[in-house]
Every structure is written in structure tokens, then in C-alpha cells.
Amino acid sequence: MTSRARTAERLFGQEISRLRKNRGISQEELGFQARVHRTYVSQIERGLKSPTLAVILKLTQALNCPAHRLVGNIERKLKN
Amino acid sequence: MTSRARTAERLFGQEISRLRKNRGISQEELGFQARVHRTYVSQIERGLKSPTLAVILKLTQALNCPAHRLVGNIERKLKN
Numbered sequence: 001m002t003s004r005a006r007t008a009e010r011l012f013g014q015e016i017s018r019l020r021k022n023r024g025i026s027q028e029e030l031g032f033q034a035r036v037h038r039t040y041v042s043q044i045e046r047g048l049k050s051p052t053l054a055v056i057l058k059l060t061q062a063l064n065c066p067a068h069r070l071v072g073n074i075e076r077k078l079k080n
Numbered sequence: 081m082t083s084r085a086r087t088a089e090r091l092f093g094q095e096i097s098r099l100r101k102n103r104g105i106s107q108e109e110l111g112f113q114a115r116v117h118r119t120y121v122s123q124i125e126r127g128l129k130s131p132t133l134a135v136i137l138k139l140t141q142a143l144n145c146p147a148h149r150l151v152g153n154i155e156r157k158l159k160n
Binding site: 008009012050051052053054055056057066067068069071072074075078 | 088089092130131132133134135136137146147148149151152154155158
């Protein structure tokens with residue numbers, strides 16, 4: 001992965017963590033709702049894994065946030 | 081992967097293929113520009129792989145299409 005990619009993953013993780021905390025749910029609960037293993041949620045939030053399109057859609061759906069909005073936030077932050 | 085995910089991958093592949101053909105470049109050229117192996121581009125376009133966030137950003141950047149717009153197109157089509 002390039003450093004740009006690593007940054008994108010870190011930004012994605014931050015966005016997911018923020019949305020999850022806004023909803024007041026644990027990583028375990030988010031994992032359950034999104035059908036993603038809780039250890040994977042933890043890795044995603046820390047930017048250690050590059051989420052697949054499938055996981056991006058599952059997590060954002062569970063968090064009631066359109067995936068395109070979250071991706072747009074990441075693109076904006078990458079430009080700055 | 082769920083069937084919803086497989087559909088998302090197929091839609092993503094169709095969008096990438098469409099954008100690439102609009103630009104008149106081969107899978108090999110897109111792979112070169114996006115720094116993704118051409119066989120991976122081929123698998124992505126056929127919906128056989130779920131692209132990571134890193135790959136989504138690399139391919140859309142190489143195709144001069146904001147990633148959030150492409151993801152938004154996929155979300156709209158998944159709803160229909």
C-alpha cells in the first residue's frame with residue numbers, strides 16, 4: 001500500500017469510529033449489525049486494514065450513513 | 081460475501097469498465113496508471129474481486145472520476 005492508501009484507511013477508520021460512537025454502540029455491536037467480525041471492526045477503526053467495497057457498504061449501512069458520503073469526506077480530507 | 085456484496089462488485093466492475101472504455105484505454109494501461117496489476121483490473125471489471133478502499137481510490141483517480149460519485153452510482157443501483 002502507498003502512504004496515500006494508508007492515510008485513506010486511517011481516515012476511513014476515524015469516520016467509522018466517530019459514527020459508531022455517535023450511535024453509542026460498541027465495536028462488537030457494530031460487528032454484529034454489519035455481519036463483520038468485531039476484531040475486523042477494531043482493525044478497520046485503527047486503519048490497519050483496507051476495507052473492501054463489501055465491508056464499506058455493510059459498515060455504512062449498519063451506521064445509517066450513505067457510503068458515498070463517507071467516501072466523499074475521505075476524498076476531501078486527502079486533498080487537504 | 082453476501083449476494084448484495086457480489087452485486088456491488090459487479091456494479092463496480094461495470095462502472096470501471098465503462099469509464100475505462102470512455103477514456104479509450106486498455107485494462108493494461110489502466111493498471112499501469114493506477115499501479116494495479118492488469119489481471120487484477122480484469123478481475124475487478126468482471127466483479128470477481130471486492131476492491132479495497134485503496135484500489136477504489138487508485139482506479140477512480142486514474143480514471144479522473146471522484147470515488148464518491150462512483151460509490152453513489154452503485155448505492156443508487158443497489159436500491160433499485
